[in-house]
Amino acid sequence: MPNSTSLHFLIDRSLAAPLFEQICAGLRARIISASLPEGAILPPTRALANELGVSRSTVVSAYEQLVAEGYLNGVQGSGYAVLSIGEVELSQRTQTKPRPQIRPAHTPMRPFQAGQPDMRLFPHRQWAQTIARVCRTQPEALLLANDSFGNLDLRISIAAHVQEWRGISATPAQVIITAGSTDAIEICFRALAKHGEPIGLENPGYLPLRRVAENQGLSVENLEIDSNGATLPSSARDIGMVVLTPSQQYPLGGAMPPARRHAFLQWAEKHNVWIVEDDYDSEFRYAGSPIPAMAGIDQLNRTLYVGSFSKIFSNSLRLGYIIAPENLVGRFRDNLHTFGTKASALPQQALANFMQAGEFYRHLRRVRRIYGDRRAFLLGRLEQDFGQYGSFTDHQAGMQVAFHLHNDSPDSLIEERARKYGVTATALSGFQDGKTALNGLLLGFCGFSNEEMSDALSRLKKAIEA
Amino acid sequence: MPNSTSLHFLIDRSLAAPLFEQICAGLRARIISASLPEGAILPPTRALANELGVSRSTVVSAYEQLVAEGYLNGVQGSGYAVLSIGEVELSQRTQTKPRPQIRPAHTPMRPFQAGQPDMRLFPHRQWAQTIARVCRTQPEALLLANDSFGNLDLRISIAAHVQEWRGISATPAQVIITAGSTDAIEICFRALAKHGEPIGLENPGYLPLRRVAENQGLSVENLEIDSNGATLPSSARDIGMVVLTPSQQYPLGGAMPPARRHAFLQWAEKHNVWIVEDDYDSEFRYAGSPIPAMAGIDQLNRTLYVGSFSKIFSNSLRLGYIIAPENLVGRFRDNLHTFGTKASALPQQALANFMQAGEFYRHLRRVRRIYGDRRAFLLGRLEQDFGQYGSFTDHQAGMQVAFHLHNDSPDSLIEERARKYGVTATALSGFQDGKTALNGLLLGFCGFSNEEMSDALSRLKKAIEA
Numbered sequence: 001m002p003n004s005t006s007l008h009f010l011i012d013r014s015l016a017a018p019l020f021e022q023i024c025a026g027l028r029a030r031i032i033s034a035s036l037p038e039g040a041i042l043p044p045t046r047a048l049a050n051e052l053g054v055s056r057s058t059v060v061s062a063y064e065q066l067v068a069e070g071y072l073n074g075v076q077g078s079g080y081a082v083l084s085i086g087e088v089e090l091s092q093r094t095q096t097k098p099r100p101q102i103r104p105a106h107t108p109m110r111p112f113q114a115g116q117p118d119m120r121l122f123p124h125r126q127w128a129q130t131i132a133r134v135c136r137t138q139p140e141a142l143l144l145a146n147d148s149f150g151n152l153d154l155r156i157s158i159a160a161h162v163q164e165w166r167g168i169s170a171t172p173a174q175v176i177i178t179a180g181s182t183d184a185i186e187i188c189f190r191a192l193a194k195h196g197e198p199i200g201l202e203n204p205g206y207l208p209l210r211r212v213a214e215n216q217g218l219s220v221e222n223l224e225i226d227s228n229g230a231t232l233p234s235s236a237r238d239i240g241m242v243v244l245t246p247s248q249q250y251p252l253g254g255a256m257p258p259a260r261r262h263a264f265l266q267w268a269e270k271h272n273v274w275i276v277e278d279d280y281d282s283e284f285r286y287a288g289s290p291i292p293a294m295a296g297i298d299q300l301n302r303t304l305y306v307g308s309f310s311k312i313f314s315n316s317l318r319l320g321y322i323i324a325p326e327n328l329v330g331r332f333r334d335n336l337h338t339f340g341t342k343a344s345a346l347p348q349q350a351l352a353n354f355m356q357a358g359e360f361y362r363h364l365r366r367v368r369r370i371y372g373d374r375r376a377f378l379l380g381r382l383e384q385d386f387g388q389y390g391s392f393t394d395h396q397a398g399m400q401v402a403f404h405l406h407n408d409s410p411d412s413l414i415e416e417r418a419r420k421y422g423v424t425a426t427a428l429s430g431f432q433d434g435k436t437a438l439n440g441l442l443l444g445f446c447g448f449s450n451e452e453m454s455d456a457l458s459r460l461k462k463a464i465e466a
Numbered sequence: 467m468p469n470s471t472s473l474h475f476l477i478d479r480s481l482a483a484p485l486f487e488q489i490c491a492g493l494r495a496r497i498i499s500a501s502l503p504e505g506a507i508l509p510p511t512r513a514l515a516n517e518l519g520v521s522r523s524t525v526v527s528a529y530e531q532l533v534a535e536g537y538l539n540g541v542q543g544s545g546y547a548v549l550s551i552g553e554v555e556l557s558q559r560t561q562t563k564p565r566p567q568i569r570p571a572h573t574p575m576r577p578f579q580a581g582q583p584d585m586r587l588f589p590h591r592q593w594a595q596t597i598a599r600v601c602r603t604q605p606e607a608l609l610l611a612n613d614s615f616g617n618l619d620l621r622i623s624i625a626a627h628v629q630e631w632r633g634i635s636a637t638p639a640q641v642i643i644t645a646g647s648t649d650a651i652e653i654c655f656r657a658l659a660k661h662g663e664p665i666g667l668e669n670p671g672y673l674p675l676r677r678v679a680e681n682q683g684l685s686v687e688n689l690e691i692d693s694n695g696a697t698l699p700s701s702a703r704d705i706g707m708v709v710l711t712p713s714q715q716y717p718l719g720g721a722m723p724p725a726r727r728h729a730f731l732q733w734a735e736k737h738n739v740w741i742v743e744d745d746y747d748s749e750f751r752y753a754g755s756p757i758p759a760m761a762g763i764d765q766l767n768r769t770l771y772v773g774s775f776s777k778i779f780s781n782s783l784r785l786g787y788i789i790a791p792e793n794l795v796g797r798f799r800d801n802l803h804t805f806g807t808k809a810s811a812l813p814q815q816a817l818a819n820f821m822q823a824g825e826f827y828r829h830l831r832r833v834r835r836i837y838g839d840r841r842a843f844l845l846g847r848l849e850q851d852f853g854q855y856g857s858f859t860d861h862q863a864g865m866q867v868a869f870h871l872h873n874d875s876p877d878s879l880i881e882e883r884a885r886k887y888g889v890t891a892t893a894l895s896g897f898q899d900g901k902t903a904l905n906g907l908l909l910g911f912c913g914f915s916n917e918e919m920s921d922a923l924s925r926l927k928k929a930i931e932a
Contacts, residue, residue, distance in 0.1 A: 021755070031724075065754035068862065070723025084725045119610065128601035128608060131812075135594035135601075142594060143780040144585065179645055179784070179808040190681055208804050215656055215805075217683035257536025259550045288531035289487070314609040316811035318645070338674050339681075342645040344810040345782035346597075396534065 019054050023062035031071050031082055042072065042080040111456035112378075113424040114251070114400035114444035115281070117311055121367050126359050131350040141349040148336045150177025150321075151348035157355040158307070158321050165283060167296030168305060170323045176332055179342035181280060181308040181320040182212060185243060188276050188304050188322065189216050191335040193241050200242035202230045204431035204438060206250055206278075209243065222433060225249060229256035232267055241274045246294045247282035251431045251442050252402045253395040255291050265294070268302040275303045281311045283364055284446075286372040287396040300325040309351070311399065312364055317347055371399065371446045378445040378453055385457065389464050390440060402428060404440040405464075411439050418463035423456050425463070477518050485520050489528035497537050497548055508538065508546040577922035578844075579890040580717070580866035580910035581747070583777055587833050592825050597816040607815040614802045616643025616787075617814035623821040624773070624787050631749060633762030634771060636789045642798055645808035647746060647774040647786040648678060651709060654742050654770050654788065655682050657801040659707050666708035668696045670897035670904060672716050672744075675709065688899060691715060695722035698733055707740045712760045713748035717897045717908050718868045719861040721757050731760070734768040741769045747777045749830055750912075752838035753862040766791040775817070777865065778830055783813055837865065837912045844911040844919055851923065855930050856906060868894060870906040871930075877905050884929035889922050891929070 012022065030036040042048070045063060049056040063080050066072040072080045109116055134141055141151070149155065155175040162168040178184040193199055195217045201209055203222040210220050221239055223230040229249045233239055244264065246256035256264075268275050277294045285291065295305035305323040313319070324332055354360045379394055382403060390405040405411060411427035418425040418441075428440040441460075445453065477488055496502040508514070511529060515522040529546050532538040538546045575582055600607055607617070615621065621641040628634040644650040659665055661683045667675055669688040676686050687705055689696040695715045699705055710730065712722035722730075734741050743760045751757065761771035771789040779785070790798055820826045845860055848869060856871040871877060877893035884891040884907075894906040911919065 024755075061754065068721065068751070068754050069757045070721060070725070083723065119606070122609065124605035124609070128605040131608065132598040132601040135598040139590035139594040140585075142597065143588065143590070143782050179810070180806070182806055183808055195680075195683070208806070211804050214661075215682055217661070217681070255534065255536060257549065259536070285534075288527060288534050289490075291535045314811075316609050318808060318810040338677050340646070340648050340674070342649055342784060342808045344645070344784040344813060345780075347810060347812045 019052075020058050020061050020065075023052070023054075023059065024065050027062065027066055028069075028071060031066075036082050038082055038084045040082045041078065042082070044079055109447050110422055110424045111448045111452055112400070112441075112443035112445065112460075113447060114426060114442045115311070116399075116444060116447045117314065117367065118370075118447045119314055121363075121370060122314065123359065123363050126363075127350075127354065130354045130357070130359065131347075134350045134353065138349060142346050144345060148333065148341055149173075149175065150341070150343060151345065151352060153352035153356070154348045155321075157352045158323075161355065162293070162305065162307065162323060165290055166279065166305070166307075167292030168300065168323055169296070170300060171326075174300070174324050174326055174329060176322040176324060176336070177341070177343045177348060178320045178322060179318045179344070180310060180315075181278060181306050182208070183318075183342055184306040184308075184320045184322045185209065185276055185278065186212055186216070187332070187335065187339075188241070188274070188306070189213060189218060190339065191332050192274050192304075192328075193218055197240040198237050200230075200233050200239050202243070202245060202249065203433050204251060204428065204436075205245070205433075207431060207433065210433065220433075225252060227254070228260045229254060230260075230264075232263060239271070239273055241276060242268075243276040243278055244294070245278050245280065247277075247279050247291055248395065248398045250278075250280065251400070251428065253393065253398055253400075255395070255397070256294070258297075261294050261297060265298050265302060273302065277303050277305050279305060279307050281399050282397075283312060284368055284371060284399055285397040286368070286375060291397075295323060304328075312360070312367070313351075317351075319343060319347060319351065367446075374445045374448070374450060374453065375401070377450045378443065381454070381457055382443075385461070386464075399446045400442050400444040402440055403443055404428070404438075408439065411441055414441065414463055417466050418460055421459040421463050423460050423463065425460055477520065485518075486524050486527050486531075489518070489520075489525065490531050493528065493532055494535075494537060497532075502548050504548055504550045506548045507544065508548070510545055575913050576888055576890045577914040577918055578866070578907075578909040578911065578926075579913060580892055580908045581777070582865075582910060582913045583780065583833065584836075584913045585780060587829075587836060588780065589825065589829050592829075593816075593820065596820045596823070596825065597813075600816045600819065604815060608812050610811060614799065614807055615639075615641065616807070616809060617811065617818060619818035619822070620814045621787075623818045624789075627821065628759070628771065628773065628789060631756055632745065632771070632773075633758030634766065634789055635762070636766060637792075640766070640790050640792060640795060642788040642790060642802070643807070643809045643814060644786045644788060645784045645810070646776060646781075647744065647772050648674070649784075649808055650772045650774075650786045650788045651675065651742055651744065652678055652682070653798070653801065653805075654707070654740070654772070655679060655684060656805065657798050658740050658770075658794070659684055663706040664703045666696075666699050666705050668709070668711060668715065669899050670717060670894065670902075671711070671899075673897060673899060676899065686899075691718060693720070694726045695720060696726075696730075698729060705737070705739055707742060708734075709742040709744055710760070711744050711746065713745050713757055714861065714864045716744075716746065717866070717894065719859065719864055719866075721861070721863070722760070724763075727760050727763060731764050731768060739768065743769050743771045745771060745773050747865050748863075749778060750834055750837055750865055751863045752834070752841060757863075761789060770794075778826070778833070779817075783817075785809060785813060785817065833912075840911045840914070840916060840919065841867075843916045844909065847920070847923055848909075851927070852930075865912045866908050866910040868906055869909055870894070870904075874905065877907055880907065880929055883932050884926055887925040887929050889925050889929065891926055 045056050045059040049059045063072060067074045073083050074080050155172040158175045159170050159172045178187060198219045198221045199213055200221045200223045202225060213220055221233055221237060223233060230244050246261055279293055282290055293305055295303040308320040309317055390403050392401050392403045411429050415425055415427040425441040425443060428438040428442055429436045432438050477485055511522050511525040515525045533540045539549050540546055621638040624641045625636050625638045644653060664685045664687045665679055666687045666689045668691060679686055687699055687703060689699060696710050712727055745759055748756055759771055761769040774786040775783055856869050858867050858869045877895050881891055881893040891907040891909060894904040894908055895902045898904050
């Protein structure tokens with residue numbers, strides 16, 4: 001048996017670190033550097049305590065800590081021996097690294113960033129008061145989800161919302177709260193699409209959805225867009241699911257007319273296909289009432305409706321929902337049981353109260369009016385001053401307009417130049433997978449005042465003319 | 467050109483629905499039932515207004531709404547014509563369905579459910595006050611994430627936490643807030659594993675992780691468990707990533723000793739493998755200090771550290787984090803840019819303040835003491851009264867104990883019988899993929915008082931003896 005080792009240990013009582021931790025750190029370092037080799041017996045606790053001038057119990061605690069960490073072995077009657085730690089030469093633990101510069105807290109949006117609400121219009125105070133009231137009266141509701149599908153009050157509010165605003169009859173039992181609409185679509189893929197199965201996605205469309213699908217091992221079949229929105233898949237491949245934006249095609253705009261909706265529903269019924277209706281900004285219609293959802297016409301037989309609070313509230317709230325056909329509720333329960341929900345319970349009760357008290361609708365109606373004015377301003381200016389550069393269709397809805405360029409200087413080049421002028425004008429060609437005939441700019445109008453847009457338009461003009 | 471049609475329309479002024487909506491609904495129904503066929507010209511707005519006794523603008527609004535919905539076509543000078551809607555016979559929109567019974571709001575936990583904190587011990591009032599203070603003083607922080615990696619104050623608090631509690635030196639720039647630890651591991655898979663690539667998962671282990679990996683098109687290589695935790699992969703297959711629980715193997719318990727940790731790190735360095743360290747409950751160590759994380763030894767060269775607030779706070783908060791090696795930060799940024807974050811901004815500022823004010827640590831220290839007492843109680847009783855049924859190892863850590871059964875009546879049968887007695891004793895065999903030699907019960911001790919456990923133990927005894 002190797003002899004017990006003297007440690008020539010130094011304790012620094014001026015350091016903030018407790019003596020116990022200094023002893024642990026010193027022993028660890030000696031074991032890692034092999035100055036205490038495998039099999040070495042440590043000094044008896046009493047001897048080391050005397051040597052260091054600390055209490056014996058401090059040394060016992062340190063030894064026991066290193067036993068728990070696996071550096072030492074406590075042998076009954078023979079004290080503590082060093083265990084093998086392998087042969088890696090390890091760098092010593094360093095002190096906290098200096099904190100590097102992190103990008104500034106909040107980068108303000110630049111005109112004409114698309115799909116973003118104007119958070120300056122948000123009733124932060126009313127929302128904070130609603131949360132604070134939950135804090136006072138239902139503190140447990142902040143941390144307890146009462147169901148894997150989410151807070152029941154919120155699901156009741158959402159069922160009432162989609163009934164009134166989207167023409168969908170569903171019970172709260174069919175409502176599943178998600179961490180936003182991408183999470184909702186991911187859940188639909190996971191619960192209903194088979195691995196390797198082709199799914200139909202609109203092209204042009206929201207390209208990150210392709211990455212989500214491919215990441216889940218699904219292959220993507222392009223649904224081309226014509227003037228009536230997505231077209232039926234041309235290929236005979238066995239498609240299991242399509243994701244559509246029938247209320248307002250993304251990014252080109254325009255609602256899918258009833259004939260095309262019915263053609264999709266009929267085809268889905270015949271071929272046993274699920275339709276995911278991504279209804280990302282349908283509350284923003286500036287003439288007449290919102291156009292009823294496809295899921296409302298279908299009575300949810302083949303349609304999974306996906307809604308979101310990202311456009312009315314904020315993208316950072318991370319709340320969306322699925323309205324599932326009644327006969328799929330069990331399947332979604334099983335799926336969420338395995339994978340867990342990603343939606344935080346914290347905002348849910350407050351959001352339910354905010355909806356039930358009408359604050360939500362006051363806000364929605366207010367921003368719809370303001371966004372409508374901004375839309376009218378932008379479209380008027382585009383017609384008046386940008387007619388020679390391109391054209392657009394007025395769909396009287398949504399949060400952005402697709403401006404199709406007449407000349408053939410590539411939109412990506414104009415996007416690049418506009419960025420230098422402090423303007424975000426996203427190239428339409430970037431929404432298309434594969435060869436594209438698209439050449440234009442997607443211009444969001446919700447996040448900016450008329451003055452901001454007016455100023456940005458003159459910079460955009462320079463970028464186009466350059 | 468077809469003649470314009472008289473509609474024989476009835477308006478019911480006693481209904482709550484506005485006249486505009488009644489006209490829309492009536493026209494929609496006639497178009498869907500084809501009593502207004504494709505191509506039919508609607509009565510001039512003035513004529514219909516007179517017929518119905520409503521203002522002309524009401525009729526114009528209704529016609530325009532149906533143009534927007536795609537049922538009608540507005541033809542300059544010739545009025546409005548019915549468009550094709552396809553050949554489906556559609557059911558009429560029904561009224562709101564009666565609300566079905568939904569399961570009761572909150573099912574209380576049954577002893578000995580594993581991995582669950584006792585929310586009765588949670589300082590709901592202090593937490594609610596912290597949130598309410600954010601509501602008062604920083605209402606914008608409730609809805610604005612200042613970075614795709616999450617709230618900066620929270621990332622600073624987490625960097626300090628892992629430095630002190632887990633021995634990891636990292637800057638806040640390396641901290642990525644996620645919607646819990648499963649989301650964190652999913653993000654690691656997505657950012658670093660190649661499609662079809664084998665990844666190593668512990669077996670027995672947390673089986674839902676297999677579904678997550680397979681769902682992302684990864685194949686799973688089993689890492690068998692011995693008395694030192696996960697073993698190195700035996701096969702020569704080209705593994706790209708392993709997920710380990712070195713602080714406390716799940717579900718069997720026990721920390722991985724330094725020798726095995728170093729063997730993994732050395733192997734990972736040599737074969738270019740990423741190690742995901744799933745550190746799910748390491749704060750709960752009942753003797754000595756927490757065992758430093760593997761990522762602390764490794765200085766994060768090959769290790770991605772995954773932490774969670776699910777055990778200290780609540781699973782419903784849905785917040786976890788990744789500590790990424792510095793050279794991977796850019797890769798994670800790109801990935802989150804494409805896929806988006808799922809973590810709600812709302813709780814983040816409050817959690818940062820809660821940690822900085824020390825409330826978090828007061829709570830953590832308090833529950834650690836109480837859970838330690840409960841653990842001592844359960845282990846004492848198991849030793850005293852259940853010795854003839856099985857055995858366990860005391861790892862002085864974690865939230866549950868693996869009780870290995872001596873006899874060979876299958877654990878799944880005992881789990882089933884215990885459920886009937888109101889006791890959750892999860893079968894260990896259910897944590898193993900494939901053929902299993904495991905036969906035992908996983909017993910959580912954190913969520914229940916000694917009295918509750920005492921009572922449940924006598925029922926568990928009956929279930930074992932039955």
